Amino acid sequence: MSVLSEEGRAKVNLTLRVNGRRADGYHDLESVVAFADCADRLTLTPGADLDLLMSGPLAQACGDTSDNLVLKAAKLLAERVPGMKAGQFTLDKVLPVAAGIGGGSADAAAALRLLAQLNGLELDDPRIIEVAQLTGADVPVCVRSLACVMTGVGETLQPLNLPKMPCVMVNPCVPVATKDVFGALGLRNGELLVGATDVLLQDRSWPDADNSIAEWIEAFAEVGNDLEAPAARIQPVITEVLSALGAAEGNQLARMSGSGATCFAIFEKPADAQAAAEKIRRDHPEWWVHAGTLS
Numbered sequence: 001m002s003v004l005s006e007e008g009r010a011k012v013n014l015t016l017r018v019n020g021r022r023a024d025g026y027h028d029l030e031s032v033v034a035f036a037d038c039a040d041r042l043t044l045t046p047g048a049d050l051d052l053l054m055s056g057p058l059a060q061a062c063g064d065t066s067d068n069l070v071l072k073a074a075k076l077l078a079e080r081v082p083g084m085k086a087g088q089f090t091l092d093k094v095l096p097v098a099a100g101i102g103g104g105s106a107d108a109a110a111a112l113r114l115l116a117q118l119n120g121l122e123l124d125d126p127r128i129i130e131v132a133q134l135t136g137a138d139v140p141v142c143v144r145s146l147a148c149v150m151t152g153v154g155e156t157l158q159p160l161n162l163p164k165m166p167c168v169m170v171n172p173c174v175p176v177a178t179k180d181v182f183g184a185l186g187l188r189n190g191e192l193l194v195g196a197t198d199v200l201l202q203d204r205s206w207p208d209a210d211n212s213i214a215e216w217i218e219a220f221a222e223v224g225n226d227l228e229a230p231a232a233r234i235q236p237v238i239t240e241v242l243s244a245l246g247a248a249e250g251n252q253l254a255r256m257s258g259s260g261a262t263c264f265a266i267f268e269k270p271a272d273a274q275a276a277a278e279k280i281r282r283d284h285p286e287w288w289v290h291a292g293t294l295s
Contacts, residue, residue, distance in 0.1 A: 011258070015032040020191055077131045162216070169263070249272060
């Protein structure tokens with residue numbers, strides 16, 4: 001059979017609210033999620049043995065392939081699909097690791113899409129859904145990679161009709177461990193976060209794709225990212241990244257994605273986004289910078 005290929009698009013949390021910590025230790029989240037036009041690429045060459053090869057500029061940052069979420073997802077699915085066909089995955093890694101944009105989760109989701117295609121499974125197959133949830137909290141939203149309101153521990157997804165929004169994404173090339181950022185919130189099991197009784201995101205009246213970017217930004221501005229402050233305490237360079245994005249001409253909203261350290265800014269004009277990215281690259285050549293769109 002021919003080689004199959006999928007993209008693992010970067011996930012961006014336009015808003016992220018932590019309602020509290022559940023009795024089982026997981027945090028209850030609400031987040032408006034979009035996807036960027038930058039992505040890892042994952043290919044699958046059908047064969048008898050399950051394997052993963054790494055390539056690309058950031059391959060070494062991924063560590064041992066045995067810990068990669070691509071293989072974790074494939075092995076979990078094989079346990080649930082008798083006689084599952086697989087083969088050799090090759091991951092071209094271009095997205096930063098431990099960066100708050102779900103790179104590993106996007107790769108695992110791409111693996112599930114490839115295995116679904118190879119084995120004649122639908123993406124809403126209960127086994128695909130179960131494996132996505134078991135692999136990681138961000139994997140379910142990455143399976144379809146469509147804008148949505150994500151709630152719970154990432155398992156409940158309500159579609160959103162986002163317009164394409166020019167953006168700049170910046171990562172200062174310092175990893176931030178998600179568990180450390182959540183730990184810095186200091187919530188005990190069963191504890192609610194102050195303010196979490198406000199109107200839920202899924203109950204809000206959101207604009208649609210026909211509304212202007214300015215109207216969407218106005219809606220996003222009402223809900224921030226609860227992880228931004230604790231992440232900045234762990235990695236103060238996040239504040240520097242946000243300052244650089246916030247100072248960019250034409251910037252409409254600058255904020256951190258996920259648990260960091262990647263931050264983003266939304267613009268109304270693509271030219272402003274490109275100009276901002278070029279300036280940040282000149283000023284900080286050691287940073288990872290992407291100018292493109294969110295949708």
